[in-house]
Amino acid sequence: MNKEPEQPAAQNPEKFSGLKLGEPYKVAAGVHAVVVAGEHVFGQMPISRGMKALFKLNQKLGYDCPSCAWPDPDDDRSSIAEYCENGAKAVADEAMTKSIKPPFFAENTVADLAKLDDYHISKSGRIAQPMYLPEGATHYQPISWDDAFKTIASHLNGLQNPNEAIFYTSGRTSNEAAYIYQLFTKEYGTNNLPDCSNMCHESTSFALAKNLGIGKGSVKLQDFYEAEVIVILGQNPGTNHPRMLTALQKGRANGAKIVSVNPLHETGLLGFSNPQKFQGVMGINTRLTDIFLQVKVNGDLALIKAIELLLLEEEEKKPGTVFDHDFITEHTSGYLEFISQIKKYELEYLAEVCGISIDQIREVADLLAKKSKIIVCWAMGITQHKNAVDTIYELVNLLLLKGSIGKPGAGTCPTRGHSNVQGDRTVGIFDKPHEALLDQIKKVYGFEPPREHGLDVVNSIKAMYEGKAKVFFGMGGNFLSATPDTNYTAEALRNCDLTVHVSTKLNRSHLVHGKEALILPCLGRTDLDIHDGITQFVSCENSMGVVQMSKGVLKPVSDHLLSEPVIVCRLAKATFGNRSVIDWDKFEKNYDYIRDDIEKVVNGFEQYNQKVRVKGGFYLPNGTRERKWDTLNSKANFNVTELVVEPLAEDELLMMSVRSHDQFNTTIYGMDDRYRGIFNERRVIFMNPADIIKGGFEIGEVIDIYNNSDGRERVAKGFIIVSYDIPRQCVATYYPETNVLVPISSVADKSNQPASKSVVVKLRKSRLFNQPVTA
Structure with a gap:
């Protein structure tokens, strides 16, 4: 009898690294943060490369931090260090010189790689060339860029309806890449443009x-x-x-x-x-x-x-x-x-x-x-x-x-998360596009863009799970680890005929895949982007509406990487052939042409190419700053809200998921959370001391966390109890380890955003571990 092939693990392995406890910090940053940042940067690359990266980080006419979207000062930027500890970690993570090539994938099955935790998956290195996983295969294998695009185009052109394709966007995607990406999907015929904003703001x-x-x-x-x-x-x-x-x-x-x-x-x-x-x-x-x-x-x-x-x-x-x-x-x-x-x-x-x-x-x-x-x-x-x-x-x-x-x-x-999540929405990444944008696209390009709303993140997962969507294309990010209901989402991705991820590094979403899978390695923010002899740059919008230039400075770790704008252009050419009304060759040759078109279509980008080259960039229009209200009644509106309280049962707790200090979104930089006094471990649950006693547990004991929403038991196994100053009947855990507990049906009213910070859970003594873990 043939043995069913092993499914790659959707969750982090249920094992411990060795918890050590310290006192929570009372003060953030300081000299210690500088030391930690230096250890991360210079531990991943030579000193000369690291210094070059740091000196241009968040500088005017430098490159935008690949971490959060907090704005740079308009005036007094530090010429030495206009960045924070986690910004330096993000640069170290992206600009590392270690890369993974075909021998790495030949030596490691997809299932074996999925047995690693997210930290060690990420530390494998930069992906150096396009990789392809054929149907039924156990190993990724190299593929040429042309063949990769032909594979995607074949699947897209073979769908019965454009709405059977899902086009996801991470917040790190530049304005230029995001604009032509949404333009491609509209010419293709769908507004299925879920993005990370669906999950954060x-x-x-x-x-x-x-x-x-x-x-x-x-x-x-x-x-x-x-x-x-x-x-x-x-x-x-x-x-x-x-x-x-x-x-x-x-x-x-x-x-x-x-x-x-x-x-x-x-x-x-x-x-x-x-x-x-x-x-x-x-x-x-x-x-x-x-x-x-x-x-x-x-x-x-x-x-x-x-x-x-x-x-x-x-x-x-x-x-x-x-x-x-x-x-x-x-x-x-x-x-x-x-x-x-x-x-x-x-x-x-x-x-x-x-x-x-x-x-x-x-x-x-x-x-x-x-x-x-x-x-x-x-x-x-x-x-x-x-x-x-x-x-x-x-x-x-x-x-x-x-x-x-x-x-x-x-x-x-x-305060936004990813450094261009707001910019992506501004230039058209939205499953519910505004009529004004669609009208301008029709006016400028001459085709009728789809008017029906597309699918957001939650509805995209449901469509894939139900077999209504068959191709998933991810422009950056780690979709599986970022989304709710991990096992449900994993099954949704496995139901696809093809999953594609544009990425800089390996992550768990590459390992839980459709029948066929592709990894398309791209340039990062830190990388020099030279195309047709021209040094290109992109632009980003921060949390306060400033659009500024971002130009990478480091030699890419591989000659086989393409920028996100080039990937979109070549995808469009492979998919449409001579059917397109858009000049994708022009966009690919020089990103100035993309910015020229953004200026024609999106409000607020007048003289885009000129203003983005000014040091510090420019502010987009914002009516609320001038007390101009773009609402139906041209007023700022009070809203009547009702306070609805769902009481917890005696044995129930309300769980919120949090990041550790060694983490940005789903990227794990290290195993410490020194500000909370947690070292060398992530599988912990923060509990009020009185709740520990009430539940009949002990500090350091290993428990399983579970709930039974929607008539289905969800379990996160093997978490160490840590006594912490947190309100009664409230607990905190790190994500993505406990995303498995967030029901796909648990969403914010009106916005459909996953309710990942109010998850009703129960605890029970672990079935995996019989003895308390000594901390």
């Missing part, structure tokens, strides 16, 4: 577009220096946006008060040692947070309502002293309905739901009552819940009450 984009008329934040970096109050919710800047700490430090030095709201006392919220300042080098630290609110997981909506209720009470005592009625009257709609609804809530109930004492809530309300220059910042701790859109509505409601949008030192600040 789709709730933000939906809510802000409805409230204010633009799905982006309204502040500039300068506003942080002029703010009176900065509120940070659901965000861990010390790990995820470390350069934000400099802006917070400067704002606080100018008199701003900082309010931090988080279930965990994250290091970057508490203190900051700036290694670029003399005080930081000498170990003198800046306290950042003035008021810390340790909210329950997903207690933010109740907290904001409680603050608004107290502000309303004060306004009614002293009319005209708390709310900005001139702003409300001139610029907003829905105020009376909002006030009527907020009065229905009891302060005691709201305090109980959010887990914050009335005295603490009142302290924040008293602070906000006297201020009007208020910035509210948030990240995935807000966006990845079922009620995420309503929570963001409520944050905007609070700002509207205070007139704190559209003036210096005030506004909305959603």
